[in-house]
Amino acid sequence: xxxxxxxxxxxxxxxxxxxxQHGKWQIEIVxxxxxxxGFHLLPRRWVVERTLAWLNRNRRLAKDFEAxxxxxxxxxxxxxxxxxxxxxxxxxTCSAHVGA
Numbered sequence: 845x846x847x848x849x850x851x852x853x854x855x856x857x858x859x860x861x862x863x864x865q866h867g868k869w870q871i872e873i874v875x876x877x878x879x880x881x882g883f884h885l886l887p888r889r890w891v892v893e894r895t896l897a898w899l900n901r902n903r904r905l906a907k908d909f910e911a912x913x914x915x916x917x918x919x920x921x922x923x924x925x926x927x928x929x930x931x932x933x934x935x936x937t938c939s940a941h942v943g944a
Contacts, residue, residue: 846867846868846869846870847869847870847872848869848870848871848872848889849872849874849889849891850872850873850874851873851874851889852871852873852874852875852876855873857880858944859871860914864933867892872888874886874887874888874889887931896909898923898927899924900908902919902926904919905919905920905923
């Protein structure tokens with residue numbers, strides 16, 4: 845992953861400098877039009893919102909309970925591993941054990 849989509853609030857040099865410490869990144873700021881009124885679907889913004897919704901399905905991540913950033917990061921990794929594992933090996937039903 846080397847492409848980052850960011851909200852208009854992250855425009856500027858702070859994000860660029862922070863990411864430069866961790867390799868070469870392409871940053872794309874997704875901004876809402878000044879003339880827009882009401883709800884408008886922004887390109888690629890839904891990907892971020894969907895990912896956060898998936899992570900927040902884990903009770904431990906629904907609120908900010910963790911005392912340290914390291915602990916929060918570990919729980920995000922665990923939630924991501926759980927999502928990946930469910931996609932790689934979806935649950936199956938075994939008809940041989942039905943009625944046994």
